[in-house]
Amino acid sequence: MVPLSWYLILAAALFSIGLFGALSRRNAVAILLGIELMLNAVNINLAAFWRYGNVMDMAGQVFAIIVFAVAAAEVAVGLALVISVYRKRNTVIADEIDLMKW
Amino acid sequence: MTAETLIWLIPLPPALAFFLIVLFTKRSKTLSHTVAVGAALLSWLGSMIVFVHALRVEHLGEHPFESSINWLPTGDTWLKVGVLVDPLTAVTLFFVAWTVLMIFIYSVGYHNYGQPEGMHDHKGLPPHGATVELHGHQHTVPSVEPLYSRFFAFIGLFSFGMFILVLSDNLLTLFVGWEIMGLCSYLLIGFWYAKNSARDAAVKAFMTTRVGDVFMLLGIVYLYSVTGTLSFREIFTEDILQTLAKVPSGFFGFSAAGLIGLLLFIGTVGKSAQFPLHVWLPDAMEGPTPVSAMIHAATMVSAGVYAVIRMFPLISLDPLTMSIVAFIGAFTALFAATIAVAQNDIKRVLAYSTISQLGFMIAALGIGAYVAAVFHLITHAFFKALLFLGSGSVIHGMEHGVLHTGNHEVDPQDMFNMGGLRKKMPITFWTFLIGGFALAGFPIVTAGFWSKDEILADAFGHGHWWVFGTLAIGAFLTAFYTMRQITLTFLGQARTKEAEHAQETPWTMTLPLVILSVFAIGYGWVGIPEHFPLLGGLVPNWLHEFVGGTLVEHPEAVAFNWIPLLTSLAVALGGLFLGWLTYRNVQTAAEDKLQFPLFKNKYYFDELYDFLFIKPAYWFAETFVHKWMDKGLIDGILHVFDPITNGIGSSIRKYFDLPVINRFFGDGSADVTYWFGGKLRAIQTGRIQQYLMYALVAFIAIGAVLYYFLLA
Numbered sequence: 001m002v003p004l005s006w007y008l009i010l011a012a013a014l015f016s017i018g019l020f021g022a023l024s025r026r027n028a029v030a031i032l033l034g035i036e037l038m039l040n041a042v043n044i045n046l047a048a049f050w051r052y053g054n055v056m057d058m059a060g061q062v063f064a065i066i067v068f069a070v071a072a073a074e075v076a077v078g079l080a081l082v083i084s085v086y087r088k089r090n091t092v093i094a095d096e097i098d099l100m101k102w
Numbered sequence: 103m104t105a106e107t108l109i110w111l112i113p114l115p116p117a118l119a120f121f122l123i124v125l126f127t128k129r130s131k132t133l134s135h136t137v138a139v140g141a142a143l144l145s146w147l148g149s150m151i152v153f154v155h156a157l158r159v160e161h162l163g164e165h166p167f168e169s170s171i172n173w174l175p176t177g178d179t180w181l182k183v184g185v186l187v188d189p190l191t192a193v194t195l196f197f198v199a200w201t202v203l204m205i206f207i208y209s210v211g212y213h214n215y216g217q218p219e220g221m222h223d224h225k226g227l228p229p230h231g232a233t234v235e236l237h238g239h240q241h242t243v244p245s246v247e248p249l250y251s252r253f254f255a256f257i258g259l260f261s262f263g264m265f266i267l268v269l270s271d272n273l274l275t276l277f278v279g280w281e282i283m284g285l286c287s288y289l290l291i292g293f294w295y296a297k298n299s300a301r302d303a304a305v306k307a308f309m310t311t312r313v314g315d316v317f318m319l320l321g322i323v324y325l326y327s328v329t330g331t332l333s334f335r336e337i338f339t340e341d342i343l344q345t346l347a348k349v350p351s352g353f354f355g356f357s358a359a360g361l362i363g364l365l366l367f368i369g370t371v372g373k374s375a376q377f378p379l380h381v382w383l384p385d386a387m388e389g390p391t392p393v394s395a396m397i398h399a400a401t402m403v404s405a406g407v408y409a410v411i412r413m414f415p416l417i418s419l420d421p422l423t424m425s426i427v428a429f430i431g432a433f434t435a436l437f438a439a440t441i442a443v444a445q446n447d448i449k450r451v452l453a454y455s456t457i458s459q460l461g462f463m464i465a466a467l468g469i470g471a472y473v474a475a476v477f478h479l480i481t482h483a484f485f486k487a488l489l490f491l492g493s494g495s496v497i498h499g500m501e502h503g504v505l506h507t508g509n510h511e512v513d514p515q516d517m518f519n520m521g522g523l524r525k526k527m528p529i530t531f532w533t534f535l536i537g538g539f540a541l542a543g544f545p546i547v548t549a550g551f552w553s554k555d556e557i558l559a560d561a562f563g564h565g566h567w568w569v570f571g572t573l574a575i576g577a578f579l580t581a582f583y584t585m586r587q588i589t590l591t592f593l594g595q596a597r598t599k600e601a602e603h604a605q606e607t608p609w610t611m612t613l614p615l616v617i618l619s620v621f622a623i624g625y626g627w628v629g630i631p632e633h634f635p636l637l638g639g640l641v642p643n644w645l646h647e648f649v650g651g652t653l654v655e656h657p658e659a660v661a662f663n664w665i666p667l668l669t670s671l672a673v674a675l676g677g678l679f680l681g682w683l684t685y686r687n688v689q690t691a692a693e694d695k696l697q698f699p700l701f702k703n704k705y706y707f708d709e710l711y712d713f714l715f716i717k718p719a720y721w722f723a724e725t726f727v728h729k730w731m732d733k734g735l736i737d738g739i740l741h742v743f744d745p746i747t748n749g750i751g752s753s754i755r756k757y758f759d760l761p762v763i764n765r766f767f768g769d770g771s772a773d774v775t776y777w778f779g780g781k782l783r784a785i786q787t788g789r790i791q792q793y794l795m796y797a798l799v800a801f802i803a804i805g806a807v808l809y810y811f812l813l814a
Contacts, residue, residue: 094789102784102788
């Protein structure tokens with residue numbers, strides 16, 4: 001088996017890329033992509049720790065499944081919100097949705 | 103129930119009646135007078151039972167009915183209050199109970215119970231008639247008194263005061279009863295409070311008796327400070343009396359007993375309207391006639407004489423005090439009788455007559471004639487109450503006439519508007535005649551003769567010539583003005599149309615007259631002196647034995663002498679005859695030769711007192727106290743403070759409040775906050791990615807802080 005740290009570094013890298021995307025992309029859907037990436041990175045972390053820890057304990061797997069489910073649900077809701085905003089304001093660029101400024 | 107328990111209960115029913123009427127039954131006239139007359143009846147019953155019990159006791163003076171309780175703790179001892187029934191109390195209770203009951207019954211008729219309410223009757227004014235339809239004609243009939251229940255409440259309270267006074271065994275509760283009656287006399291004289299004259303009379307009565315009361319209170323206090331007790335049985339013991347007689351009071355040579363006696367006597371001078379405090383009683387005729395009967399004949403003024411009689415063992419210790427008492431009594435008797443001769447109002451004559459007769463009693467006490475004074479007190483209560491109630495009946499009859507003719511200018515109380523009423527009001531006439539003859543001292547068949555004769559006999563027998571002479575002249579004038587009154591009112595022909603239409607009054611008014619006239623005739627026979635020619639010795643002189651037993655030393659009956667008896671007969675019969683002779687043909691006041699201005703205007707005493715006391719008192723209140731002290735001095739001081747406080751206040755406001763508190767702190771902090779807010783606002787851009795960035799930076803920063811503080 002490869003050392004645990006390889007998986008963790010991978011997950012960290014993916015997480016950072018996802019974070020960067022969420023913070024810098026213009027399109028709202030692209031921000032959602034970044035968020036998805038962050039969630040998947042976390043999943044890799046969870047699976048790695050499970051595999052390299054107590055394999056008999058189902059908790060790691062279960063947690064990963066739940067994260068998947070939550071990510072899916074969240075993306076569904078997020079996309080629905082983006083569509084709704086597009087229909088109202090005719091834009092998907094996050095910077096232009098700033099009605100909540102002072 | 104023992105006699106003592108019953109004695110405690112006697113004053114209770116009228117007090118209860120007062121509270122019940124005031125709190126509950128004021129709206130219902132029937133209920134109010136039932137409660138009141140019922141209460142009077144209960145007290146009468148209790149008094150009669152106690153009286154009968156008292157008659158059976160041998161030497162009641164030595165073993166009276168007494169019962170007292172510890173009431174006021176005074177250090178190691180107690181001030182006790184209680185009841186005492188000795189012979190004096192018993193006979194007083196008898197006449198008080200009877201007269202009170204008669205007056206209560208009379209009041210039902212006097213205030214026109216059962217008559218309709220008048221359309222224009224005001225509360226506080228005497229009722230003046232209601233119009234009724236009677237087979238097609240408008241008739242004016244007497245209307246019922248609007249404040250009917252209140253009257254019964256007040257006379258209930260009044261009787262309560264009198265019973266307390268009579269039954270008390272100490273000076274304190276006597277004084278309490280005294281003051282209650284003073285209050286009630288104010289309330290009742292001013293019963294028709296919307297009349298200015300009644301209001302003024304009520305204040306005058308209260309003020310004048312108050313002057314007397316102050317001195318009486320001083321006497322009571324002085325007595326207590328010397329002896330430490332106020333209870334009669336304790337004061338009238340040998341040692342205390344001797345101590346009081348010896349101790350000088352340091353005041354004009356009076357002994358302590360003399361000064362105390364004098365001070366207590368001044369209370370009586372006020373209450374019994376003796377000279378110089380007599381001015382209130384004639385004005386008190388403004389009250390309804392039952393009030394005049396009650397207060398000024400039967401009970402209140404008798405209370406004054408009762409108090410002196412009660413304190414007789416004390417007063418008799420000092421000869422100077424006794425002389426003052428005798429002088430004032432005799433002087434008042436003559437003085438008031440001269441004024442009565444010139445009065446035209448039927449009630450005023452009786453008022454001055456009361457003052458004069460009280461003078462007789464006081465003079466009798468002053469010369470030491472104890473039993474004679476008590477005798478005259480009792481007989482006077484009966485016949486004077488009879489006369490007052492009779493005069494009320496006459497006035498009612500006249501008012502009937504006034505309502506009939508509709509001429510309200512005619513005064514129903516002026517005797518010169520009357521005449522011939524013996525045909526229209528027979529019961530009133532005969533009972534008034536009996537009362538008048540008793541007052542004049544008509545021989546043998548009237549009670550007044552026996553009591554007055556005994557006073558004159560005592561004065562003559564003990565050598566008090568001046569008193570004898572004065573009282574004899576007073577008795578002559580008494581008979582004269584009484585017959586004048588009877589002649590002008592009842593005899594001859596009616597002088598005005600109103601008198602022609604007078605009517606007899608209902609049974610509630612005439613029944614008490616009849617009952618009282620029985621006493622006015624018969625009461626004298628219990629006191630027939632032993633050596634009286636023909637009649638003496640037939641019945642024992644019960645009154646002398648019984649009442650004389652009150653004193654420790656049983657007074658001796660005066661030896662019989664023809665001169666006072668003949669004088670008494672002469673003045674009584676002569677006065678009556680002369681009065682009838684002079685007045686039987688007089689038609690108007692102008693023809694009355696005895697209307698001397700000096701008498702008619704009561705020797706100008708009211709004007710004198712007004713000048714000496716009333717006007718200075720008003721000046722003191724209005725000018726000195728109000729204008730100079732209150733408005734000038736006190737308000738002046740306040741006006742000095744005014745600009746100072748104002749100045750301080752306004753400078754604090756201008757130099758501290760506004761610039762520092764308002765501007766600097768108040769407005770300043772607001773401006774600072776606003777400026778900060780403006781600057782900080784910029785953070786909120788509404789752009790999500792910037793918010794996420796802030797969150798990330800904050801997370802890293804806090805994470806670093808936590809890492810360095812907690813983990814490394």
